[in-house]
Amino acid sequence: MRMEEVLEQFLPSSELAPQRLHQAMRYAALGGGKRVRPLLAFAAGELSSAPLARVEAVASAVELIHVYSLVHDDLPCMDNDDLRRGKPTCHVEFDEATALLVGDSLQSLAFQIVAERPIAHSPSLQLEMIRLLALAAGSRGMAGGQAIDLASVGKTLNQTELEFMHIHKTGALIRAAVLLGAHCGDGVDSGQLDAVNHYAQCIGLAFQVVDDILDVEASTATLGKTAGKDAENNKPTYVSILGLNAARELAQELHQNALSALVEFGDQANRLAQLADFILRRPF
Amino acid sequence: MRMEEVLEQFLPSSELAPQRLHQAMRYAALGGGKRVRPLLAFAAGELSSAPLARVEAVASAVELIHVYSLVHDDLPCMDNDDLRRGKPTCHVEFDEATALLVGDSLQSLAFQIVAERPIAHSPSLQLEMIRLLALAAGSRGMAGGQAIDLASVGKTLNQTELEFMHIHKTGALIRAAVLLGAHCGDGVDSGQLDAVNHYAQCIGLAFQVVDDILDVEASTATLGKTAGKDAENNKPTYVSILGLNAARELAQELHQNALSALVEFGDQANRLAQLADFILRRPF
Numbered sequence: 001m002r003m004e005e006v007l008e009q010f011l012p013s014s015e016l017a018p019q020r021l022h023q024a025m026r027y028a029a030l031g032g033g034k035r036v037r038p039l040l041a042f043a044a045g046e047l048s049s050a051p052l053a054r055v056e057a058v059a060s061a062v063e064l065i066h067v068y069s070l071v072h073d074d075l076p077c078m079d080n081d082d083l084r085r086g087k088p089t090c091h092v093e094f095d096e097a098t099a100l101l102v103g104d105s106l107q108s109l110a111f112q113i114v115a116e117r118p119i120a121h122s123p124s125l126q127l128e129m130i131r132l133l134a135l136a137a138g139s140r141g142m143a144g145g146q147a148i149d150l151a152s153v154g155k156t157l158n159q160t161e162l163e164f165m166h167i168h169k170t171g172a173l174i175r176a177a178v179l180l181g182a183h184c185g186d187g188v189d190s191g192q193l194d195a196v197n198h199y200a201q202c203i204g205l206a207f208q209v210v211d212d213i214l215d216v217e218a219s220t221a222t223l224g225k226t227a228g229k230d231a232e233n234n235k236p237t238y239v240s241i242l243g244l245n246a247a248r249e250l251a252q253e254l255h256q257n258a259l260s261a262l263v264e265f266g267d268q269a270n271r272l273a274q275l276a277d278f279i280l281r282r283p284f
Numbered sequence: 285m286r287m288e289e290v291l292e293q294f295l296p297s298s299e300l301a302p303q304r305l306h307q308a309m310r311y312a313a314l315g316g317g318k319r320v321r322p323l324l325a326f327a328a329g330e331l332s333s334a335p336l337a338r339v340e341a342v343a344s345a346v347e348l349i350h351v352y353s354l355v356h357d358d359l360p361c362m363d364n365d366d367l368r369r370g371k372p373t374c375h376v377e378f379d380e381a382t383a384l385l386v387g388d389s390l391q392s393l394a395f396q397i398v399a400e401r402p403i404a405h406s407p408s409l410q411l412e413m414i415r416l417l418a419l420a421a422g423s424r425g426m427a428g429g430q431a432i433d434l435a436s437v438g439k440t441l442n443q444t445e446l447e448f449m450h451i452h453k454t455g456a457l458i459r460a461a462v463l464l465g466a467h468c469g470d471g472v473d474s475g476q477l478d479a480v481n482h483y484a485q486c487i488g489l490a491f492q493v494v495d496d497i498l499d500v501e502a503s504t505a506t507l508g509k510t511a512g513k514d515a516e517n518n519k520p521t522y523v524s525i526l527g528l529n530a531a532r533e534l535a536q537e538l539h540q541n542a543l544s545a546l547v548e549f550g551d552q553a554n555r556l557a558q559l560a561d562f563i564l565r566r567p568f
Contacts, residue, residue: 012423017448021423021431072388075361077380096361097434100384101427104356107388108422111395115414123407130399130414138392139296139305143385147305150381164301 003038004030006056007063010113024094024102025109029067032085036207036279037062037174041181043271044196048185057117058129058180061110065137066173068106071099073146107137121186129183136176145169149235157236163205170211171204178203178272195261199272202258207279209251212237213244214282255280287322288314290340291347294397308378308386309393313351316369320491320563321346321458325465327555328480332469341401342413342464345394349421350457352390355383357430391421405470413467420460429453433519441520447489454495455488462487462556479545483556486542491563493535496521497528498566539564 007029014023038059045055074081074089075096082092091099114133120126135141145168152165178200182188188196216239238247258276262269291313298307322343329339358365358373359380366376375383398417404410419425429452436449462484466472472480500523522531542560546553 016424018423018428018431018435018452020435021428025423068388072384075384077359077384098431100356100359100361101423101431101434104352104387104391104421105423105427107391108418108425108427112415112418112422115411115418123411126411127399127407130411131396134392134396134399137388138396139302139309139385139389140300141392143389143392144302144305147302147382147385150385151302151304168302 003035003059003063007060010057010060010064010109020094021098021101021105024090024098025105027093028071028090028102029064029106031087033063033067034282035063037066037177039275040174040177040200040203040272043275044178044181045184046271047196047265047268048182048188050181050184053117054119054184055181057113057119058184059177061113061133062173062177062180064106064110064113065133065142068103068110069142069146071106072103075099078146078150119180119184125183129180132179133176136172141168141172141176142170145172152236154234155236157241159241162236162238162241166205166208167201170208171201174204174207175200192265195264199258199261199276202254202261203276203279206251206254206258206276209238209247209254210280210282212239213247213251215239216244251280287319287343287347291344294341294344294348294393304378305382305385305389308374308382309389311377312355312374312386313348313390315371317351318566319347321350321461323559324458324461324484324487324556327559328462328465329468330555331480331549331552332466332472334465334468338401338403338468339465341397341403342468343461345397345417346457346461346464348390348394348397349417349426352387352394353426353430355390356387359383362430362434403464403468409467413464416463417460420456425452425456425460426454429456436520438518439520441525443525446520446522446525450489450492451485454492455485458488458491459484476549479548483542483545483560486538486545487560487563490535490538490542490560493522493531493538494564494566496523497531497535499523500528535564
């Protein structure tokens with residue numbers, strides 16, 4: 001896959017010191033994954049006719065932030081997962097301390113990439129994009145979502161509270177992927193950015209709703225991670241709150257809203273629309 | 285102390301959701317610490333007649349990266365320390381998962397600050413400064429130094445290998461503090477940046493040599509952390525490799541080299557020179 005090669009080039013060589021850390025960073029980041037965020041960034045880049053090199057940098061940065069969060073989530077003090085994408089998790093393959101540093105280093109690398117590559121038509125816009133990425137990753141974004149998730153284990157959440165968690169935990173970075181991809185081009189005005197933003201928010205939530213449905217439905221073999229783990233950990237999900245049928249209806253509704261937001265763009269939004277379909281119907 | 289107030293303003297309020305994470309971030313970042321890196325950034329900013337607001341942002345970002353590294357270092361899978369600055373470490377006061385997210389979030393916040401505040405006379409220079417910070421924090425800088433440190437426990441290092449570790453582990457971020465502080469002004473040419481860089485490298489190593497000396501000499505009470513811990517963990521130090529006297533001579537020599545690098549700046553380098561003295565003679 002093309003994205004694999006792109007990431008490969010951005011990651012430090014495993015022959016560079018400290019070798020073991022670089023090996024572990026490559027182990028965590030390469031060799032699989034759905035690459036949903038890069039796909040979204042590329043599709044949004046197409047919308048704004050963005051140069052490919054810019055979108056590659058942005059897609060890699062967002063994906064590295066995502067990978068770092070997986071490595072840290074899998075640690076014993078968090079989800080304590082042994083399997084990820086069908087392989088031993090980073091701390092199992094290496095050790096906990098190395099996995100901690102892998103996550104830390106991948107985050108730094110993401111910001112290095114968006115600072116050193118030309119990803120926008122002006123340095124000022126580039127600074128704004130870095131700011132968006134930092135916000136999406138931090139305590140008001142993804143990491144904050146993890147904290148809300150931790151605090152919610154064993155608690156009864158209502159749908160609003162669950163949504164608040166997911167808007168942070170997965171929504172923020174998915175939104176960043178779409179917005180940063182769109183910013184790579186020169187031709188998107190603020191009204192169009194609002195539409196793209198709305199698409200991203202719907203797709204981000206739909207992704208999580210579908211995830212919750214799949215967690216219940218899928219077998220360990222197909223998913224590559226331990227299925228039904230959320231239920232087992234007594235974590236609230238859309239399925240546990242709404243039931244399976246209402247969760248499916250919600251996913252459909254979010255899908256429709258996402259597509260509606262794209263209407264004004266015509267054919268140039270085809271790939272974003274396809275991704276919305278893909279996220280809803282993915283068989284994994 | 286002024287720096288405390290500055291950091292306080294950059295940190296999210298503890299009343300903002302997720303509250304516990306924000307409380308923990310503030311717990312880790314506020315209430316003490318030597319603030320050596322901010323002091324260096326301010327002194328370097330004085331050298332280049334930099335506007336205060338720019339240096340405040342840069343000093344905060346560097347300090348938050350430092351604090352994040354302390355929080356992660358203290359975790360059970362790393363140094364497993366219970367005390368930091370005389371207080372329970374973040375994972376003892378809160379919990380391990382929260383401490384992990386505190387470190388992650390502080391790193392994001394650091395990049396948010398340098399992306400959203402005007403810290404340089406041009407957006408292009410600002411991007412270069414963000415790149416420097418990311419490099420200093422990542423696998424070729426501070427986090428990489430931690431990995432080398434981990435790999436060196438129980439091994440016999442020579443002085444060159446020990447230096448390689450410290451150039452990464454503490455040197456990279458100290459150098460970033462000085463360079464970013466200098467970049468906040470408009471009047472530093474590349475020859476002067478080389479001189480400042482040389483100063484920063486000497487001071488970074490001197491800092492570590494003095495640390496190793498103090499680790500042997502100081503009592504737990506004065507240091508606020510468990511003294512002699514490095515020796516206990518069988519970690520190589522300048523004292524274990526060179527002996528106490530030669531380590532003291534090395535610190536003196538680095539101190540002299542640091543001061544020599546400042547000569548061309550005259551009085552405008554007074555604060556940087558004072559800090560070199562302070563680092564060498566600090567009684568803690």
